[in-house]
Amino acid sequence: xxxxxxxxxxxxxxxxxxxxxxxxxxxxxxxxxxxxxxxxxxxxxxxxxxxxxxxxxxxxxxxxxxxxxxxxxxxxxxxxxxxxxxxxxxxxxxxxxxxxxxxxxxxxxxxxxxxxxxxxxxxxxxxxxxxxxxxxxxxxxxxxxxxxxxxxxxxxxxxxxxxxxxxxxxxxxxxxxxxxxxxxxxxxxxxxxxxxxxxxxxxxxxxxxxxxxxxxxxxxxxxxxxxxxxxxxxxxxxxxxxxxxxxxxxxxxxxxxxxxxxxxxxxxxxxxxxxxxxxxxxxxxxxxxxxxxxxxxxxxxxxxxxxxxxxxxxxxxxxxxxxxxxxxxxxxxxxxxxxxxxxxxxxxxxxxxxxxxxxxxxxxxxxxxxxxxxxxxxxxxxxxxxxxxxxxxxxxxxxxxxxxxxxxxxxxxxxxx
Numbered sequence: 298x299x300x301x302x303x304x305x306x307x308x309x310x311x312x313x314x315x316x317x318x319x320x321x322x323x324x325x326x327x328x329x330x331x332x333x334x335x336x337x338x339x340x341x342x343x344x345x346x347x348x349x350x351x352x353x354x355x356x357x358x359x360x361x362x363x364x365x366x367x368x369x370x371x372x373x374x375x376x377x378x379x380x381x382x383x384x385x386x387x388x389x390x391x392x393x394x395x396x397x398x399x400x401x402x403x404x405x406x407x408x409x410x411x412x413x414x415x416x417x418x419x420x421x422x423x424x425x426x427x428x429x430x431x432x433x434x435x436x437x438x439x440x441x442x443x444x445x446x447x448x449x450x451x452x453x454x455x456x457x458x459x460x461x462x463x464x465x466x467x468x469x470x471x472x473x474x475x476x477x478x479x480x481x482x483x484x485x486x487x488x489x490x491x492x493x494x495x496x497x498x499x500x501x502x503x504x505x506x507x508x509x510x511x512x513x514x515x516x517x518x519x520x521x522x523x524x525x526x527x528x529x530x531x532x533x534x535x536x537x538x539x540x541x542x543x544x545x546x547x548x549x550x551x552x553x554x555x556x557x558x559x560x561x562x563x564x565x566x567x568x569x570x571x572x573x574x575x576x577x578x579x580x581x582x583x584x585x586x587x588x589x590x591x592x593x594x595x596x597x598x599x600x601x602x603x604x605x606x607x608x609x610x611x612x613x614x615x616x617x618x619x620x621x622x623x624x625x626x627x628x629x630x631x632x633x634x635x636x637x638x639x640x641x642x643x644x645x646x647x648x649x650x651x652x653x654x655x656x657x658x659x660x661x662x663x664x665x666x667x668x669x670x671x672x673x674x675x676x677x678x679x680x681x682x683x684x685x686x687x688x689x690x691x692x693x694x695x696x697x698x699x700x701x702x703x704x705x706x707x708x709x710x711x712x713x714x
Contacts, residue, residue, distance in 0.1 A: 404689035419609040425521040436496035450506035460538030464515035486554030489618035508700030524620035545573035557583025561631035577706040591654030604651040641669035647678020
């Protein structure tokens, strides 16, 4: 540490302080005080005409001084960062305040500026009962506005049981002619623990509204009562039942976060079991790797205002769901599976997404496997933030892009008798 010593400029002497004045005889002290006051008055009188006569010059010097200060601050920061990163190894960065980007819509700026979602991101229930209480509370909050949203977007939701699994058929009130014989299967997100029941249908409502598709959204079993492989068993049962409703070439599977990871895992399982695959899939910001592997797990930590950090609920939920299984098992982390032969895929993420690397790595591995894969990355977007505000232009754009991709790959012919 460099110690800076302050010295008195040559020719100047420090003025006596109160203790020195107190030590002087009273008369001398009064004379000294009067002299000091007179000197101060003379200095002020001399300074005022200069300030009045040269206001432009004085003001012009202020921005230059500020610029010099900024340059000096940057120079010090530059030197410190160069020193901290002079050797190969982890990157050291200074503490930063990241502004809300002005390059997105006002509605999306509000989502980006929102505080962390507690206790969703950092929940740490101590028992199965506490998990269930928290999940039920958050699910009620998510489900409450859905009836009004469906009405506003012109979407109808009908409860069903499909493949022995509780589900909903969600469709626009008027299905476009081109989509009459098309069917999508939706797998909801929520870290394998959140969004049971109707709360898990939000994404399906948005897809039905903005894409014009009929969607099956199902309520797969989750921990703590039903860890892996219960969710995947339910997904497989629903997919097999859906194949009896429409031909595989007319169908797609989609979902966000956990739903994206399960979409990929379902493709691997269906291929292994010889079950037909859909014509296309749309994993949104997929949790394709349950291990903490990927650059954005640290690069976007504390910047993503949805997931925030992998050391929050994600680590706990992964362990709870895996129930002792190897997290690198492709049915848990499909990034480690053989992706050859998977259907055309469109992936969605954002620049602030904690799962940006999950999505990018999945895209690259699909491309390396020869799969037709498209990647859309949105400015300033944290994890799955396209689900938060149906009125944001970015939300409509996400689902319009996905719908256009699916339209290109899905057939339209009716199922043969």
